[in-house]
Amino acid sequence: MLIARNLSVTLGAARVLHDVDLDVKAGQLLHLTGGNGAGKTTLLRVLCGLIASSGSVKVQGHPPRSVAGRAALAFVPDEAELYDDLTIAEHAQFAALAYAAPLEDLHTALNAFGLGHRLDQFPAELSRGTRQKVGLAVALGLKRPLTLLDEPFGTLDTDSRQVLRDSLSALAADGRSAVLTTHGGELAQMKGVRQVAVGALQGTSR
Amino acid sequence: MQYLYLISLGRGWLNWWGWMRRSGTVVLALYGGTFAVLVLISIRQSLPPPHLPVWVLAGVAVAALLSGSLGRWPPFWLDRREVALLLTPLPTRQTLVWPLLRAVAPGVGVALLLGVFLLIFSQGWQPLLLLPALMLARPLLGWLTYLARQTPRSAAPVWALSLLPALGSFGWTALGLSVLAVLVLGAALGWPPLRHPPARLAQHAQTLWLWRLRRKYKLPKTPLRMEQARPARRPLRPFPATWGAAGAMLWRTSLQIRTSPEVVLLGAAALAGVLIGFSLPLHLPALVLAGALTLGAEPLTRSLGSPANVTWPVSRGAAWLGQVLPGGILGGGLAALAVLIGMVVLHASVLTGTSLVLVALLLPISALSLTALLTRWTGSTSVEVRIGSAAGVAILTAGLWAVLPPALLGVMPLSLLGLTLLTWGLSSVELG
Structure with a gap:
């Protein structure tokens, strides 16, 4: 599903990633761990092509910066970024059009997160946690082969955290993969989650 | 119940007239108006009046109507008493008579004065008729725009009516007929919805009243955003998925x-x-x-x-x-x-x-x-x-x-x- 080789990133004077290799198989949930500044977010952004790095990344055989590569993945940053000029319903419509995905799947995901009654609201009218739920619902509803989530549990309430865990389990059962970062123990009770420390990945390039 | 709107209308008129007297506006208007008329007459006698081209007024007409159709809010405001009347069995149209008059009258008055001014300074009497008609049509288009945003009605008629006076570039008759058509068609489209106005009309109109109070009493800016006047639900007509x-x-x-x-x-x-x-x-x-x-x-x-972190x-x-x-x-x-x-x-x-x-x-x-x-x-x-x-x-x-x-x-x-x-x-x- 995802093959990353020899990734190195230097931001300013800091070498954040150094010779990192990473493989994610189909149906696998990968939990990246590490302290603040360990490079978890940087690694995620390299994997989805938002940050340039040395080495190579292939998502289903395509670079993540290519159209085919981006069509195979969905990324939700730690603060979901939505278009200010689109309502939630329109944002879901936009995403469905962009990925040629069924709109019904996105609406199902939005309803699962309890957002069915907010579809005609703009992002500016939502709390930070609700915006995060919208971003997660849209990303999970797209059902991409690879989903990348940066601190997805951070602003969610208890019910939404369970919905997210259930969605991730269903995602893996469908043969799709996810890579996510989190500081807490939200994934401790989930089965089949592979936990990897970013620090342990440094210098593993073959 | 039918006397309620008469009471509302009468009370509104008395309040306005009382404010005019107390603030001295009536006296000021009489003094200033008399002085202005004397000055204008003396200038008129000493300068030859220029000819006002019809296309200038046509452009003004289009610009005025477009400015009326730019807003996202209803073209009138309602205070708490009038909002309360909306909740009674009193027909909505009767409740809105005074607010509508209150919204339209100042513009028509200014337009009449401007028409008189132009009559003195030019050879044309047409502005004296057309400008007040435009000030009647302007809030009408604002009302149609508001309906287009709050209901599934199309906004196309608003655009068409706003641009119709451009035909006036071809002559005074065309300009007069086009403005008249805007009034008639706009009234025909905007009057029936007054019986069952949009659900959020009361809220939006009262918000406008609160904004007026804020300006009047110089209160801090309220955290109200334009999103509160958003369309109820914009219809989605997406492009084909294959695109x-x-x-x-x-x-x-x-x-x-x-x-x-x-x-x-x-x-x-x-x-x-x-x-x-x-x-x-x-x-x-x-x-x-x-x-x-x-x-x-x-x-x-x-x-x-x-946004920076989007991977479309x-x-x-x-x-x-x-x-x-x-x-x-x-x-x-x-x-x-x-x-x-x-x-x-x-x-x-x-x-x-x-x-x-x-x-x-x-x-x-x-x-x-x-x-x-x-x-x-x-x-x-x-x-x-x-x-x-x-x-x-x-x-x-x-x-x-x-x-x-x-x-x-x-x-x-x-x-x-x-x-x-x-x-x-x-x-x-x-x-x-």
């Missing part, structure tokens, strides 16, 4: 154009500006055009740029097409049409006019293309970046148009085309 991410961006951009009547200001304001500018000795057509385009550019730039599966070039083309084609088409009409009406020079038409056609797309590039480079989609870059291109173009000799004016369209292609090429380049 992919580029089609999604095209849909998003066209959504902004279809739901923002302000875009019509692009063409109509450019028309009025060009018509006025051609009659002056300076190179003002392009300058006024630049200003009009800047005013109308904001809705077209809302869909430019993407679309190439940079296709994203440019989806975001820039709709606004560029619409804006360029409207502006070029405005210049062409101006040339026909004013018999402008063919050589200069051809270059100006091309500049009008290419200016919006080049400004939007540069704006899209800047929003991507800076990572900012703020209003300042969007309007600043669009206005910068427009003002620079107008400035060059004003200083270049006529023989070199043909370079301007080529420059704009080059800027468009350059920014498209740079937008298509992948970073890193």
